[in-house]
Amino acid sequence: MKVVILNGGKGTRLGLEGLPKPMVPVAGHPLLERLVSVAVRSGLTDFVFLNGHLAEVIEQHFGDGSRFGVRIDHVREGIPLGTAGAVRAARKLLTETFVVLYGDILIDVDLAHFAAAHRRSGAMVSLFVHPNDHPHDSDLVDAATDGRIRAFLPKPHPADAILPNLVSGALYVLEPTAIAHIPTAGASDWGHDVFPAMLAAGCHLHTYRSIEYAKDIGTPERLARGEGDLEAGRVERASRRRARAAIFMDRDGVLNTEINGVHRAAQLELTAGAGAAVRRVNRAGIPAICVTNQPDLAKGLMSIEDLGQVFAKLDTDLAMEGAYLDLLYFCPHHPEAGWAGEVAELKVRCDCRKPAPGMLLLAAEEHCIDLAASWMVGDRYADIQAAKAAGTKAVLVRTGHGGADRDRYDCEPDHVASDLPEAIGFILNAMQ
Numbered sequence: 001m002k003v004v005i006l007n008g009g010k011g012t013r014l015g016l017e018g019l020p021k022p023m024v025p026v027a028g029h030p031l032l033e034r035l036v037s038v039a040v041r042s043g044l045t046d047f048v049f050l051n052g053h054l055a056e057v058i059e060q061h062f063g064d065g066s067r068f069g070v071r072i073d074h075v076r077e078g079i080p081l082g083t084a085g086a087v088r089a090a091r092k093l094l095t096e097t098f099v100v101l102y103g104d105i106l107i108d109v110d111l112a113h114f115a116a117a118h119r120r121s122g123a124m125v126s127l128f129v130h131p132n133d134h135p136h137d138s139d140l141v142d143a144a145t146d147g148r149i150r151a152f153l154p155k156p157h158p159a160d161a162i163l164p165n166l167v168s169g170a171l172y173v174l175e176p177t178a179i180a181h182i183p184t185a186g187a188s189d190w191g192h193d194v195f196p197a198m199l200a201a202g203c204h205l206h207t208y209r210s211i212e213y214a215k216d217i218g219t220p221e222r223l224a225r226g227e228g229d230l231e232a233g234r235v236e237r238a239s240r241r242r243a244r245a246a247i248f249m250d251r252d253g254v255l256n257t258e259i260n261g262v263h264r265a266a267q268l269e270l271t272a273g274a275g276a277a278v279r280r281v282n283r284a285g286i287p288a289i290c291v292t293n294q295p296d297l298a299k300g301l302m303s304i305e306d307l308g309q310v311f312a313k314l315d316t317d318l319a320m321e322g323a324y325l326d327l328l329y330f331c332p333h334h335p336e337a338g339w340a341g342e343v344a345e346l347k348v349r350c351d352c353r354k355p356a357p358g359m360l361l362l363a364a365e366e367h368c369i370d371l372a373a374s375w376m377v378g379d380r381y382a383d384i385q386a387a388k389a390a391g392t393k394a395v396l397v398r399t400g401h402g403g404a405d406r407d408r409y410d411c412e413p414d415h416v417a418s419d420l421p422e423a424i425g426f427i428l429n430a431m432q
């Protein structure tokens with residue numbers, strides 16, 4: 001699999017003179033060397049460099065790649081072709097599934113794992129996505145709960161919009177068939193031109209949601225932040241080479257008020273202090289993961305589209321407080337029949353409905369979570385039981401059901417807190 005790197009950036013905002021943007025030194029090494037290392041760690045050693053501004057600097061530094069133990073083809077664009085147009089110019093070199101990276105991002109991503117997920121999805125294009133703390137002024141991706149992309153939501157967004165907090169990380173895996181969707185003349189950009197046109201043509205585009213580190217360093221402030229993250233070990237700690245502790249949170253009665261069935265976005269309301277509590281988790285660099293039973297899908301009381309809107313409202317309300325969930329898992333099942341509009345195929349015994357630990361185990365497997373070092377916050381003993389079955393420590397909160405189902409389970413939480421903010425304070429202290 002080839003790795004295509006877009007090296008056309010001028011780096012004007014970084015004040016670079018005589019250096020193209022991808023050659024900017026980041027904590028002592030040119031960014032582009034770091035990108036090559038990331039690919040090599042993923043087992044990928046075949047590169048296509050799409051060079052533009054000061055192409056000769058990159059060509060001279062890397063040559064054919066042998067000094068770095070890799071193979072590099074250099075393609076020089078005469079006039080700027082945009083992020084997609086530049087890839088089209090190299091189309092003869094791209095006959096199999098390939099990766100595209102922008103030359104101004106600092107990442108530590110397992111590209112082979114990304115590509116494997118891409119192949120399983122059967123999509124033509126997969127986009128690396130993650131939440132951020134300012135989705136209201138970011139270009140966003142709207143995806144169905146199964147990860148299939150439905151729309152691109154470019155900024156600016158209406159002030160009252162309900163926004164899914166998914167931002168594209170300038171990192172894609174593509175099938176060569178995607179190249180046919182790039183305009184043959186003029187400049188074109190993946191995010192603004194080609195991906196929306198592909199969606200309109202019915203192509204399958206998919207999200208790859210990850211908690212690995214991927215941030216652009218295109219301004220002096222972002223560059224300084226990226227260097228700080230590298231030096232503090234935050235970039236490597238977020239990689240798949242390290243198992244990470246996470247904080248799992250139940251949704252209803254913990255993050256949002258329990259009303260015995262949130263079926264519409266407008267019904268969702270955060271519990272007091274939930275936004276600030278999740279923000280503390282985010283700032284500590286710990287993955288915030290929601291794991292929620294949603295049996296009303298199986299009971300036919302809401303549709304999967306309704307649930308997607310409710311999750312987007314949760315994202316939106318958290319974003320108002322500068323907070324976000326890194327990952328969200330839900331169980332759509334319910335074991336007992338007897339509801340008028342129930343959905344037969346969801347009326348099953350599953351291993352994901354809490355008190356079963358399936359959602360925590362899946363998160364751990366997909367994202368290298370160290371369950372023994374992780375914590376769960378829930379308002380039911382079903383949550384505590386799920387945590388214990390996964391080998392995770394647990395805090396019961398007195399909001400929502402407040403542990404009213406105690407008699408049904410033979411387990412105890414490690415701590416009891418009045419609400420989510422108190423629970424998070426306790427956990428962050430215990431994780432030190």
Ligand SMILES: [Mg+2]
Pocket residue numbers: 250251252253254378379380400401
């Ligand atoms: Mg609950």
Ligand SMILES: [Zn+2]
Pocket residue numbers: 331332333350351352353
């Ligand atoms: Zn389930």
